[in-house]
Amino acid sequence: MSVVAVPGSKSVTARALFLAAAADGTSALRRPLLSDDTDGFAEGLVRLGYRVEREPDVWRITGRPAGPAVPEADVYCRDAATAARFLPALAAAGHGTYRFDASAQMRRRPVAPLTGALRSLGVDLTHEEAEGHLPLTVVAGGLKGGAIELDAGLSSQFLTALLLAGPLMAxxxxxxxxxxxxxxxxxxxxxxxxxxxxxxxxEGDTFVVPPGGYRATDYPVEPDASTASYFFAAAALSGRGATVEGLGADALQGDLAFVEVLRRMGADVEIGTDATTVTGTGRLSGLTVNMRDISDTMPTLAAIAPFADGPVRIEDVYNTRIKECDRLEACADNLRRQGVEVATGRDWIEIRPGTPAPATIACHGDHRIAMSFSVAALRTPGTVLDDPGCVKKTFPGFHEVFAATRAEWGV
Known part of the structure; x- marks a missing residue:
């Protein structure tokens, strides 16, 4: 049994950064994720004039309920969708001109549902190139608020950005x-x-956010459940055990439900008050599973699916096609490279049992593809990643931690 030190949640860290920046006072974020995405988000806040003090285990952010401290800024969001989608909403609550751009990868990903909603709230916003994509410029004059309608079928981040900004609206x-x-x-x-x-x-399908703003707080960031999925899957695949402390029955993150998928496949799962353990039993059963609510773990399951004793069908994951890459097709392509029989549709993938052959995995610059197929490599020696460094987005030390866990397991 290995206790794996999983870094802080990317999702929680990004939200905490926004909330701390919007709050009245100075907040302390404890054990935040240190990665390219969160570094880019924090740097974006600095560009907008917020005070951000960073030590390895605690970040202190001095909030400004009135919005950015500078009248103009140019913010580069790197590959981070949270920064590209949350920061424009934060900036819109202030007064000034703020430009947001990002990497070519992030420029391809949509922001239209968010920017359309901001425009309906009276925000002066311009897409400089392709409509609905970065780069964009926000000419902010504060937010009055009101009632809007939003399609969040591509990403929940659009809804989150608006919810977070809601208390800053008059x-x-x-x-x-x-x-x-x-x-x-x-x-x-x-x-x-x-x-x-x-x-x-x-109220049913309607969220009602009151005005009034936030208060500063001391906030501990729990370990990242999506990242934990790789170690849980590795335990199930190798017949070993992995425990992640800090992720238990009261965890905020829905991706912890991935362990229930592993339980259905035959792994032993124990969810305690402050830790979760997965132990492999030497078998993996095929299954059909809807992963709409935990779609970031779809590649984790797809990569280990060939080792199940029956087909694995993953459904309702269309939104994975507009992540860092088209994850459905990336998984299918890499599995086919390994000689595995795969079928895909608009929002599903089905993987037949097989013995994957060593191959070079095309990561497409996507951290989740790299980490998922690293797990599958436990049973396929000779697997090579064409871009192992892309894990820096969420877990720069992944390969070292995973290698240490393998060594402890003796696999």
Missing amino acids: EGLRIRVTDLVSAPYVEITLAMMRRFGVEVAR
Whole structure:
């Protein structure tokens, strides 16, 4: 049994950075994720004039309920979708001109549902090149608020950005949602807003956010459940055991539900009050599973699926096609490179049992593809990643930690 030190949650760290920046006072974020995405988010706050003091285990952010401290800024969001989608909403609550750009990878990903909603709230916003994509410029004059309708079927991040900004609006915000993917991530947002002093009401498909702002707080960041999925999957695949402390029954992150998928496949799973353990039993059963709410773990399951004793069919994951890459096709292509029989549709993938052959895995610059197929390499020696360094986005030390865990297991 190995106790794996998983770094802080990317999702929680990004939300905490926004909330701390918007709050009245100085907040302390404890054990935040140190990665390219969160570094880019924190640097974006600095560019907007917020005071951010960073030590390895605690970041202190001095908030400004009135918005950015500078009248103009140019913010580069790197590959980070959270920065590219949350920071424009934060900036819109201030007064000034703020430009947001990002990497070529992030420029390809949509922001249209968010920017359309901001425009409906009266924000002067311009897409400089392709409509609905970065780069964009926000000419901010504060946010009055009101009632809007939002399609969050491509990403829950659009809804989260608006919810987070709602208390900064003079009249608050009512958001009627017509579709929603990755709903557990919205629950993270609501729980964290509550910790910073704002209670959001829900009336069916409508979220009601009161005005009034946030209060600073001391906030501990729990380990990243999506990252933990690689170690849990590795335990199930290798017949070993992995424990992640700090992720238990009260964890905020919905991606912890991935262990229930592993349980259905035959692994032993124990979820305690402050830790979760997965132990492999030497078998993996095929299954059909809807992963709409935990789609970031889809590649984890897809990579180990050939080792199941029957087909593995993953459904309702269309939104994975607009992540860092088209993850559905990336998984299918890499599995075919390994000689595995795969079929895909608009929002599903089905993987037949097989013995994957060593191959070079095309990571497409996507951290989740790299980490998922690293897990599968436990049973396929000779697997090579064409871009192992892309894990820096969320877990720069992944390969070292994974190698140490393998050594401890003796596999």
